[in-house]
Amino acid sequence: MAKRIDVQDLDIFYGDFKAVEGVNLSVEPRSVTAFIGPSGCGKSTVLRTLNRMHEVIPGGRVQGKVLLDDEDLYAASMDPVVVRRTVGMVFQRPNPFPTMSIADNVAAGLRLNGVKDKKTLNEVVEKSLKGANLWNEVKDRLDKPGAGLSGGQQQRLCIARAIAVQPQVLLMDEPCSALDPISTLAIEDLIHELKDSFTVVIVTHNMQQAARVSDQTAFFNLKATGQPGHLIEIDDTKTIFNNPTEKATEDYISGRFG
Amino acid sequence: MSSTTARPEVTFGSKSSGRAIRNTVATVLVWAAFLIALIPLGWIMWTVLTKGLHVLFTGTWWQKDQSGALPPGFDHNVRGARHALVGTLEMSVVTSVIAIPIAIMTAIYLVEYGRGKVARLVSFMVDILSGIPSIVAALFIYAIWVTTFGLKLIPVCASIALAMLMIPVVTRSTEEMLKLVPNELREASYALGVPKWKTITRVVLPTSLSGIVTGALLGFARVAGETAPLILLAAYTQYLNENIFSGNMAALPTMISTEFSNIGDAVSSERLWGAACTLILLVLVINLLGRLVGRLAKVKK
Numbered sequence A: 001m002a003k004r005i006d007v008q009d010l011d012i013f014y015g016d017f018k019a020v021e022g023v024n025l026s027v028e029p030r031s032v033t034a035f036i037g038p039s040g041c042g043k044s045t046v047l048r049t050l051n052r053m054h055e056v057i058p059g060g061r062v063q064g065k066v067l068l069d070d071e072d073l074y075a076a077s078m079d080p081v082v083v084r085r086t087v088g089m090v091f092q093r094p095n096p097f098p099t100m101s102i103a104d105n106v107a108a109g110l111r112l113n114g115v116k117d118k119k120t121l122n123e124v125v126e127k128s129l130k131g132a133n134l135w136n137e138v139k140d141r142l143d144k145p146g147a148g149l150s151g152g153q154q155q156r157l158c159i160a161r162a163i164a165v166q167p168q169v170l171l172m173d174e175p176c177s178a179l180d181p182i183s184t185l186a187i188e189d190l191i192h193e194l195k196d197s198f199t200v201v202i203v204t205h206n207m208q209q210a211a212r213v214s215d216q217t218a219f220f221n222l223k224a225t226g227q228p229g230h231l232i233e234i235d236d237t238k239t240i241f242n243n244p245t246e247k248a249t250e251d252y253i254s255g256r257f258g
Numbered sequence B: 001m002s003s004t005t006a007r008p009e010v011t012f013g014s015k016s017s018g019r020a021i022r023n024t025v026a027t028v029l030v031w032a033a034f035l036i037a038l039i040p041l042g043w044i045m046w047t048v049l050t051k052g053l054h055v056l057f058t059g060t061w062w063q064k065d066q067s068g069a070l071p072p073g074f075d076h077n078v079r080g081a082r083h084a085l086v087g088t089l090e091m092s093v094v095t096s097v098i099a100i101p102i103a104i105m106t107a108i109y110l111v112e113y114g115r116g117k118v119a120r121l122v123s124f125m126v127d128i129l130s131g132i133p134s135i136v137a138a139l140f141i142y143a144i145w146v147t148t149f150g151l152k153l154i155p156v157c158a159s160i161a162l163a164m165l166m167i168p169v170v171t172r173s174t175e176e177m178l179k180l181v182p183n184e185l186r187e188a189s190y191a192l193g194v195p196k197w198k199t200i201t202r203v204v205l206p207t208s209l210s211g212i213v214t215g216a217l218l219g220f221a222r223v224a225g226e227t228a229p230l231i232l233l234a235a236y237t238q239y240l241n242e243n244i245f246s247g248n249m250a251a252l253p254t255m256i257s258t259e260f261s262n263i264g265d266a267v268s269s270e271r272l273w274g275a276a277c278t279l280i281l282l283v284l285v286i287n288l289l290g291r292l293v294g295r296l297a298k299v300k301k
C-alpha cells in the first residue's frame, strides 16, 4: 500500500500571491523524498498541496495537477477528505489532541470516522504504536493523556496517529525541528522503517538529515524575496549532494548561502 | 562595535536608584488601585450578608411562598421566597435552553465558517444586540407578543427577552474560547481525513468545553439578576407558580423591587434583604459550579 506521486506544472497561490511556480516532480512508491531549500521558498506549501491541506488556509488555491497513481487529486469529483485519508501528514510541532489519551489519539482517525469496534481499535493502536517505535515506552500508560509525553514521544505519537488510518503516502513537515538529537535519531530510524510500507515525503532544514534518510532530494529556491519559489532540481540524493547540476544547489549544499 | 553607539552609562553591578523608586511607587499604586476596587465589593457583600443572611435560616424561607401575607405593617411573619427562587430558576433555565444553543452555534459559525461580508454582519449584529438595554428587549417582546399577535403574557415571554440579552454574552465568550483552540489541532484532524463538522464537534468543542461551560454559566448568572424584562413581562405574584406557560410568576429581582416599595416596614425589609442574599448566593453557587466544571474537564488533560 504505497502510491506514486506525480506533480505537473503546479502553481500555488495564497489569495493573489503566487507562492510557488511551475513545480514538476515524481515520487516513486516506497521511497523517501526530501525537500530542502532556504526558509520561505515554499517547501511546506508544496507539501501541503499533496494532501489538499493547502486549501484549508483561506485563499489557498492551486493550478496544475497532482496525480496519485494517475488519479488527479484536484479533479472536481475528488473529495479532499478522502484524499487526506490516503495521504497522511505529520506536522512540524507535535500536536496530539489534548483532550484524548495516548490510545485515543492513535485511534482518533478511525474513531472520528465511525469505527467503533473496540477490538479492531485496540489492535490498530498497538500496531501503529509499534510501527512508530513507541509501543514499549507507552504500553503501560495508554489511558494517560498524550500531552504528558516528551516532545520526541509526542512526535512519534503523531506519526502513530497518522499511520493508524493506513495511508498510502506520509508527508512530514520538518518533523524533527522541534526535537533533541536523540529523538531526532529515533524518528530518522523510524523513517527508514516506514519506507517499507509508505511513500514518504519529508521537508527538512537539516542537510545531513536529508542525506541520511532520503533516496531522492528536491531543492527549492527563491529567485528573490516576494517572487514565487521554484523547484531548482530533483535527483537522487547522492547526485544532489555530490554532483548537482545546478550551481545554486551546489552553493546551498556547500553552505555558501541559505 | 563602534564607540558612537548611543548607550546609557551604566556602572556594572550598581542598582539604579531612580528605577528602585519608580518601582516602589508603581507597586504602591497598583496595590492601592486593587484595594480601592475591592472596597465596594466587600461593602456590598457586608451589607447584604449582615442584613439578609439570618433570614435564610428562618425555617419557612426555603419552604413557603408569600401566600397569606397581610398588608405591610400588619404582617409579622417574613414567610418564604420559594416562589421567587423557583421562578428565577425556571425562567433562567428556559432562557439558557433558548439562548445557549443559538449562541454556541453562532460562535461556531463566526470562528469556524464565517468569512467576508456575512460574518462581519453577524458579528456586528451580535455587538448591537449586546448593547440593547434590557428594558428595550422586553418592550420588543411585548410589542410582538401582545400587540402583534394579541397573545396573553406568560412567564416564558420574560425568558425570551432574557435570551436576547444572554445570546450576545455567551456568543462572545464561546467565540473567545474557540479562538483559543490552536489551529494545529484542526489541521491534525483534517490531515487524518476527518470532515470539518466532525473536527468541530469531536476535537474543537471538547478542547474548549470547560471555557464554553464557564461562559454559559456566567451568562446564566447574569440573566438571573435581570429585573427590567421581568417587571414588564412576568408580573410578580406572592404565590408559587411552577408553570412557566401560564399566569404570573415571581422572581427574586421582582420580589426585591416589590418589597422595596414598603422598605420602611421591618418585615418587608427582612424579605427584601433575604431575597437579595438568596440571589447573591445563587450567583455564587453558579460561579462555583462553573469553576468545578472547568476543573473536572481539565483533569482529563
Ligand SMILES: Nc1ncnc2c1ncn2[C@@H]1O[C@H](COP(=O)(O)OP(=O)(O)O)[C@@H](O)[C@H]1O
Residues within 6 Å of the ligand: A014, A017, A019, A037, A038, A039, A040, A041, A042, A043, A044, A045, A046, A057, A229
Ligand atoms: N498562510 C499563509 N498565508 C499567506 N502566505 C503564506 C502562508 N504560508 C506561507 N506563505 C508564504 O508562502 C511562501 C512559502 O512559505 P512556506 O511554504 O512556509 O516556506 P518554507 O516551508 O519553505 O519555509 C512564503 O513567501 C510565505 O510567506
Ligand SMILES: [Mg+2]
Residues within 6 Å of the ligand: A043, A044, A045, A173, A203
Ligand atoms: Mg516550512
